[in-house]
Amino acid sequence: MSNNRQLFLTHLAPTSDAPLLLEIESAKGVELFGKDGKKWLDLISGISVSNVGHCHPDVVAAVTAQASKYMHVMVYGELVQSPQVEYAHALTTLLPESLNSCYLVNSGSEAIEGAMKLAKRYTGRHEIIAFNNAYHGSTQGALSIIGSEYFRNSYRPLLPSIKHLDYNNISALNEISTETACVIIEVIQGEAGAVFPSRGYIQAVAAACKKNGALLVIDEIQTGFMRTGNFMAFMDENIVPDILVLAKGMGGGMPIGAFIASREIMTTLASNPVLGHITTFGGHPVCCAAALAALKVVTKLDGREIERKGELFRSSLVHPEIKSISGKGLLLGVEFENEEINKKVIAECIENGVFTDWFLFAPHKMRIAPPLIIEDHQIFMACEIILKSLKKVTSDK
Numbered sequence: 001m002s003n004n005r006q007l008f009l010t011h012l013a014p015t016s017d018a019p020l021l022l023e024i025e026s027a028k029g030v031e032l033f034g035k036d037g038k039k040w041l042d043l044i045s046g047i048s049v050s051n052v053g054h055c056h057p058d059v060v061a062a063v064t065a066q067a068s069k070y071m072h073v074m075v076y077g078e079l080v081q082s083p084q085v086e087y088a089h090a091l092t093t094l095l096p097e098s099l100n101s102c103y104l105v106n107s108g109s110e111a112i113e114g115a116m117k118l119a120k121r122y123t124g125r126h127e128i129i130a131f132n133n134a135y136h137g138s139t140q141g142a143l144s145i146i147g148s149e150y151f152r153n154s155y156r157p158l159l160p161s162i163k164h165l166d167y168n169n170i171s172a173l174n175e176i177s178t179e180t181a182c183v184i185i186e187v188i189q190g191e192a193g194a195v196f197p198s199r200g201y202i203q204a205v206a207a208a209c210k211k212n213g214a215l216l217v218i219d220e221i222q223t224g225f226m227r228t229g230n231f232m233a234f235m236d237e238n239i240v241p242d243i244l245v246l247a248k249g250m251g252g253g254m255p256i257g258a259f260i261a262s263r264e265i266m267t268t269l270a271s272n273p274v275l276g277h278i279t280t281f282g283g284h285p286v287c288c289a290a291a292l293a294a295l296k297v298v299t300k301l302d303g304r305e306i307e308r309k310g311e312l313f314r315s316s317l318v319h320p321e322i323k324s325i326s327g328k329g330l331l332l333g334v335e336f337e338n339e340e341i342n343k344k345v346i347a348e349c350i351e352n353g354v355f356t357d358w359f360l361f362a363p364h365k366m367r368i369a370p371p372l373i374i375e376d377h378q379i380f381m382a383c384e385i386i387l388k389s390l391k392k393v394t395s396d397k
Helices: 003-011 057-067 082-092 108-123 140-145 149-155 170-175 201-212 263-270 285-298 303-316 339-351 376-395
Strands: 024-028 031-034 039-042 101-105 127-131 162-165 180-185 215-219 243-246 257-261 324-328 331-335 362-368
Touching: 039 376, 057 285, 082 101, 082 257, 082 285, 101 108, 101 263, 108 127, 108 140, 108 180, 108 215, 108 243, 108 257, 108 263, 127 140, 140 149, 140 162, 162 170, 170 201, 180 201, 201 215, 303 324, 303 331, 303 376, 324 362, 339 362, 339 376
Parallel strands: 127 162, 127 180, 180 215, 215 243
Antiparallel strands: 024 031, 031 039, 101 257, 243 257, 324 331, 331 362
16 A cells, blocks of 8 residues: 555545545546556546546636735635636626626535525525435535435434425425525436436426525536536526525636525625624635636537537447436436446446546446546547446456
8 A cells, every 4th residue: 555545544534434545646638647657537527526627727827827916815705806806707797697696615515505594594584495315515504405314314403494305296396385495406416316307397496486485596516517518507497596506617626616696685694793604715816716717618618519428428328237327418327227236337447447436325326427528539438448347247247
């Protein structure tokens, strides 16, 4: 075992009993590089983070330039910092007119926490509705709305007044009432295995919120920034959220998140009490500079090309052991019969130079979410290795 691996196991807090322990020395585009010439084609983008690829030159240049000017100077919201202002302006011009006020934070979990506080503060209500098999983060509030009792149970007591509904069940929407502060939903459920809703379902959720005066919170942490082919997945659904939550693909590899609403809604956090929501490092100028550079790159991508690349994966990954492929664009879930087969195939893929993993609430599905800049020949190469790995695993059954 290398010295770095031993130090990793000794000094870094564990997140599981079986970390992958791949030692990464560099990353570029769609590839990860380890020691002794080992490399992997990255099919998960750091879990939908590196949408523009690893170390995109425009992002690296923006980080370098801003770091030479200033980094942290004051807690968020007090000083006019041009990277924050320029990024918020550029982002909101690409969103519906009502989504014009950004609160910049450090991560998706923080953005969810802020959105929950904002909804309760604006409506004066306490009930929050989320969905089974939804993932929104692991901080205490986000954990309260996560759609899995397995992950929630060890950390109780959690926030009160939380209801979980079955995703894609129209009749369950009757639970949305005048007691509901907000409904938090993913347009495509990421960790459930890239589950796509039935036609009209998201519109029905939006209508139920409007009818009862509840805010609609759309979590685009995993689907935003062209991941599914459109700039935001909700833009395919003919709805506008009251609060939009973003992170992951936002920063080009740097840590940043946001919750976005109208100025009218967002202003309620500024008084009674003052500093109703505050962050020290949120909207870090270096991260904002990276995010602006990434935004300029990602908005030049062709959504039809992203969808075509997704279809290329679908048409190439044909095998009797592959039960289905769910999702949209370049957020796909390849379904196997069970978790055991999937994890064996994933291990074989990693051994053969393709880096992929499974979904938190769908361990029988392989995640396909590469950088959006992946090229056709890389898709064919990845699919060849996946099928080769599957053949080896199934021949050993």
